[in-house]
Amino acid sequence: MTTNTDQGPTRSRRQFDALKKAINPEAFYRREIQNVPAQLKINNEGWTQNLRCPFPSHDDTTPSFGFNVKTGACRCNGCGESCGSVIDAAMSLHRLDKIEAYDYLKSSYSVELGAAPVRFPRFFVFQGSVLMLPVFLSAER
Ligand SMILES: [Zn+2]
Numbered sequence: 001m002t003t004n005t006d007q008g009p010t011r012s013r014r015q016f017d018a019l020k021k022a023i024n025p026e027a028f029y030r031r032e033i034q035n036v037p038a039q040l041k042i043n044n045e046g047w048t049q050n051l052r053c054p055f056p057s058h059d060d061t062t063p064s065f066g067f068n069v070k071t072g073a074c075r076c077n078g079c080g081e082s083c084g085s086v087i088d089a090a091m092s093l094h095r096l097d098k099i100e101a102y103d104y105l106k107s108s109y110s111v112e113l114g115a116a117p118v119r120f121p122r123f124f125v126f127q128g129s130v131l132m133l134p135v136f137l138s139a140e141r
Contacts, residue, residue, distance in 0.1 A: 011102050019102060020085050022111045025072035028086045032093055046070035054093060055081045 030036045033054040041049040046068040053060035053076045064078035072086040083089040090101040105111065 011099060016087060016098075016102065019105055019111060020072065020087060023072070023086050023105060023109050025067065025086055026069045028072065028089070028105075028109070029067045029074070032089070040069075042069055050077075053078055053081070055079060057081075 026040070033051070035052045035054075036048075037051075048066045048069065050063040051065050051067075052063045053065035055065075055076065058076065058079035058081065060076070060078050062078070065074065065076040065081075067074040067089075071084075072089065073082070073084050074089050075082040081092060083092055087098065087101050087105065090096060090105055091098060094101070094104065096104060
């Protein structure tokens with residue numbers, strides 16, 4: 001999808017911060033791990049109750065993993081894995097480097113950030129003029 005040339009693999013600190021802000025930690029963990037109950041107990045600091053650890057290296061028989069709905073951090077008292085953000089978590093869960101995790105999160109969670117506006121307008125103009133606009137107009141009028 002992306003090429004590893006000069007323009008490719010750098011993301012600014014600001015882009016990472018914007019991505020972190022754009023992704024709701026609870027939504028992230030609900031999607032990424034299987035066992036999050038509908039009624040999640042959360043303490044004052046934002047930490048969830050203990051859940052079964054999602055890290056593949058840990059066969060967790062007694063739930064010992066929790067995440068923070070405010071910060072996106074995670075930690076497991078069983079295996080000692082921890083992460084500081086949803087980006088860290090994506091790196092650990094999917095064995096990605098930081099850039100890959102950024103791209104994974106951005107595309108998986110449909111995050112629109114200021115840095116890459118090219119894709120949407122191109123898609124929109126193509127679809128709009130050729131396909132969607134006529135459909136839209138005929139449906140509306
Ligand atoms: Zn663990």
